[in-house]
Amino acid sequence: MDKTWNNKAWFLVLPVLVLVAFSAVIPLMTVVNYSVQDTFGNNVFFWAGTEWFEDLLHSSRFWEAMVRNLIFSFIILAIEVPLGIFIALNMPKKGWGVPVCLVLMALPLLVPWNVVGTIWQVFGRNDIGLLGYYVNALGIDYNYVQDPFDAWITVIIMDVWHWTSLVVLLCYAGLVSIPDAFYQAAKIDGASRWAVFRYIQLPKMQRVLLIAVLLRFMDSFMIYTEPFVVTGGGPGNSTTFLSIDLVKTALGQFDLGPAAAMSLVYFLIILLLSWVFYTVMTNYDAER
Amino acid sequence: MNLNFSWMAWTWPTAAFFIVIALMLVGMGVWEYVSPGGNPRVGVLRFETTRGDRLFVSLLGSAFIHLAWLGLVGPNLWWALALSVIYAVGVFRYV
Numbered sequence: 243m244d245k246t247w248n249n250k251a252w253f254l255v256l257p258v259l260v261l262v263a264f265s266a267v268i269p270l271m272t273v274v275n276y277s278v279q280d281t282f283g284n285n286v287f288f289w290a291g292t293e294w295f296e297d298l299l300h301s302s303r304f305w306e307a308m309v310r311n312l313i314f315s316f317i318i319l320a321i322e323v324p325l326g327i328f329i330a331l332n333m334p335k336k337g338w339g340v341p342v343c344l345v346l347m348a349l350p351l352l353v354p355w356n357v358v359g360t361i362w363q364v365f366g367r368n369d370i371g372l373l374g375y376y377v378n379a380l381g382i383d384y385n386y387v388q389d390p391f392d393a394w395i396t397v398i399i400m401d402v403w404h405w406t407s408l409v410v411l412l413c414y415a416g417l418v419s420i421p422d423a424f425y426q427a428a429k430i431d432g433a434s435r436w437a438v439f440r441y442i443q444l445p446k447m448q449r450v451l452l453i454a455v456l457l458r459f460m461d462s463f464m465i466y467t468e469p470f471v472v473t474g475g476g477p478g479n480s481t482t483f484l485s486i487d488l489v490k491t492a493l494g495q496f497d498l499g500p501a502a503a504m505s506l507v508y509f510l511i512i513l514l515l516s517w518v519f520y521t522v523m524t525n526y527d528a529e530r
Numbered sequence: 531m532n533l534n535f536s537w538m539a540w541t542w543p544t545a546a547f548f549i550v551i552a553l554m555l556v557g558m559g560v561w562e563y564v565s566p567g568g569n570p571r572v573g574v575l576r577f578e579t580t581r582g583d584r585l586f587v588s589l590l591g592s593a594f595i596h597l598a599w600l601g602l603v604g605p606n607l608w609w610a611l612a613l614s615v616i617y618a619v620g621v622f623r624y625v
Contacts, residue, residue, distance in 0.1 A: 268538070271548060275539040287539045292605050299601035510593050517590065525577045 270509075276502035283496075294503035304504065306479065307487040314394075314483060315462040318401050322458055323451065325402070326409025331443070333414055344414075347407040359471025362400040366472070386473065390480035393473045397481055400468055405461070409454045416447035452526065456519040463512065484508055551589075558585060573625040584625055588618035 277294055279287040298304050333343045353361070366386050368374035377384040386396040424442045433441070466485035469475070475482035475490070482490075488508065492501030558581060562568065568580030579587070592614035599610035 271544075272538045274547070275541060275544045278541065278544060279539055281539070285536045285539070287541075289541065292600055292607065295597065295600050296605060299597065507597065510590070510597070514590060514594070517586070521577065 273502045273505050273509075276498050277506050278499075280499045290499055294500045295507075297500060298503050298507060303479075303487065304484075304507075307482055307484045310481070311463055311465075311483045314398070314465070315459055317398055318405070318462050319455060319458055321398070321402050322406045322409050323455060326406050326454065327413050327447070327451075329406070329410045330413035330417055331439070333410070335418060344411070347410050347414075350404050350407050351411075353404070355467035356471055358400060358404050359468040362396060362403075362468070363472045366396045388477055390477055393477060393481050396472060397469045400472065401462065401465070404468070405458060408457065412450040412454045413447050416450035417443060420446045449523070449526065452519070452523050456516075456523070459515065459519070460512065463515070554585065554589075558582065575625055579625055581622075584622050587625060588614075588621045591617055591621065 276287075278289065278291055280290045281287045329347075333347075334340050350358075365371045365373045366384075368378045368385055374384060374386075383389075384392050386392040420442065424446075425438065428438050428442060464485055465483055466489065469481045469483060470486055470489075473481045475486045484504075485508075488501060488504050491497050491504060561581065568582060570578050570580045572578050595614045595617060596607055596610045599607060599613070603609070
């Protein structure tokens with residue numbers, strides 16, 4: 243039987259197309275236009291060609307922010323993914339503990355980014371903050387305002403506190419979807435706790451873990467609000483990540499051309515990484 | 531209603547860039563109409579790609595070729611464009 247083609251259904255996509263055009267395509271086109279021009283405001287623009295891109299690619303400030311961002315993403319993935327798996331494995335699977343744990347895990351995710359930043363900014367202060375005061379009382383010299391290492395530790399712990407729950411909830415969803423028959427078969431075979439994790443739980447969690455890694459990588463690579471509120475990118479430039487650098491250039495210095503060039507390079511990197519993750523995920527599905 | 535798009539700061543080179551992208555998409559649409567199904571196949575990357583995937587990989591790769599040329603060689607991007615075309619032909623042929 244021949245397929246019935248009904249192209250009228252395409253009209254149903256029109257609202258989405260209009261929405262995407264106004265929220266993404268038109269702003270992106272404008273950024274491309276800005277990236278090859280210079281302006282001093284008042285809608286007056288001067289042609290600059292590829293100058294901003296050349297400056298950016300030779301700018302140590304940009305590459306340092308990029309390296310900082312990559313290191314930050316790597317560290318938080320290295321902490322949040324194993325920690326999230328560990329917590330999910332140890333959460334109750336039935337009984338009253340399930341809703342309690344789920345609500346507790348969901349709480350940090352409900353706190354807005356700027357509030358998280360403010361909480362940790364106060365929490366880490368060594369004069370009035372609970373964390374800062376007691377860490378110093380233990381004899382450890384901790385001051386995130388002056389010491390780059392302390393600033394990094396604070397930003398990383400803050401991110402782990404805020405986002406590990408997401409990994410936990412995703413892993414937990416993967417774990418509870420494993421039928422009991424798998425565990426019963428493992429028990430009959432006399433499988434160790436490690437073998438159950440390695441050959442049953444981990445493979446069953448693989449898909450949700452990929453999603454968790456994708457989400458956490460993207461989010462950490464675009465991180466702005468929390469470190470901006472806590473450290474403002476300092477001390478010096480030690481916690482200036484790409485997005486903070488971008489906002490400083492665009493809004494602090496009003497250098498719209500260089501900021502647009504930086505946005506485009508940033509966008510291309512995100513696009514490449516998203517495509518890699520998407521390809522890995524879809525091919526994993528296809529192989530299954 | 532007076533629509534004012536001066537804030538978008540259009541220039542002829544950037545307009546030409548977007549027109550070329552739009553024409554490519556229209557071309558892909560026509561290609562799909564003539565030969566439906568997206569021509570999926572497994573190439574050198576060892577996973578299935580359609581024509582749309584190959585166009586995406588070509589455009590994304592071309593953007594990075596241009597950036598690399600700009601950063602490592604210089605502002606004359608005609609060679610980068612030629613390299614990108616060769617790269618795109620390679621992607622459509624082997625990926």
